[in-house]
Amino acid sequence: PETLKSQELVAEISRLSPDLFAVVAFGSILTPEWLRVPRLGAINLHGSLLPEYRGASPVQRALWDGRGGTGVTTIWMDEGIDTGDCILQRWTPIEPGDTAGTLALRLSELGAPLLAESLVLAAREEAPRSRQREPGSYAKKLAKRDGLVDFSADAVTIWNRQRAVTPWPGATTGYDSRRVLIVESRPHDLLPGVAAPGTVLEVAGRVVVVACGLGSLELRRVKPEGGAVMDAIDWARGTRVSRGARMNWNEEAMT
Structure with missing residues (x-):
């Protein structure tokens, strides 16, 4: 009823x-x-x-x-x-x-x-x-804003939260002013930061590696805005994401 x-x-x-x-x-x-x-x-x-x-x-x-x-x-x-x-x-x-x-x-x-x-x-x-x-x-019940990825956190925290918000509301970041959902990820390392959080460190093999507040995160599968779920490396190559590029991670960038 x-x-x-x-x-x-x-x-x-x-x-x-x-x-x-x-x-x-x-x-x-x-x-x-x-x-x-x-x-x-x-x-x-x-x-x-x-x-x-x-x-x-x-x-x-x-x-x-x-x-x-x-x-x-x-x-x-x-x-x-x-x-x-x-x-x-x-x-x-x-x-x-x-x-x-x-x-x-x-x-x-x-x-x-x-x-x-x-x-x-x-x-x-x-x-x-x-x-x-x-x-x-x-x-506590999840809210849509819980899906916003904050790369200033450490890699393990971001990974745990990405898993928690998949499939809803989705781990949301962005590139070139377009939303990107992180569908699958893993911590790459927990070394002290060598670049600003959200900076792309590697586009190689089958993953895209992004700097975090502590360590870095492997993006394995993503869903670009308007597209289907795909391997992160295929998305990066198709979108021409290169080392040193920045992923949008602040809430203002996602509005």
Whole structure:
């Protein structure tokens, strides 16, 4: 349903006498009125190892923070935001090539059987109720401006943030007053800066290397404005990007 505020809908679902609710990726908070409807309670599948990363963007924030792993948790829903007692959890490593898109897919594949197992346990009235540790952390929802690439940061931070904002809102920089999305990147080194952040250091092999505040970043795949995703080296050669050129990275350049 588009809204849960309808009293008629509450009454209609109540007449079905449900034993359990299973809630996944639902953008609304269930009110106490709704939580009282199922006889045994409501179970939610969340994309983090609670109590870390409660809230709207757990997958993206785990990447943003450079975590080496994350997971999924099933919880008994309460009136808070992802604060209910835990039932089951599963962990998975975050791979160097992961983006928010690939990690979310893997977590969904990990979470589906976990939710099924939790529902079976709940139906048998055998599901655990493990209170979450406090304080937890909250995963603030991403904004479009979070995609703006700031090359004055260190290479690892930029890489982590690029993965976190892919596919949305996209890691956005620019060249010659045209937007360029960084689709895939890797830290090249963490040596002290030898050029101003955003300066192209190399156009060679299969990558374009750009100076950062600390170290440098390999651009491996990009999506130029109005174009398709391509290898960064092909974009650079087609656009005639050369060593010493500057990538736009400040917010004013992207407006």
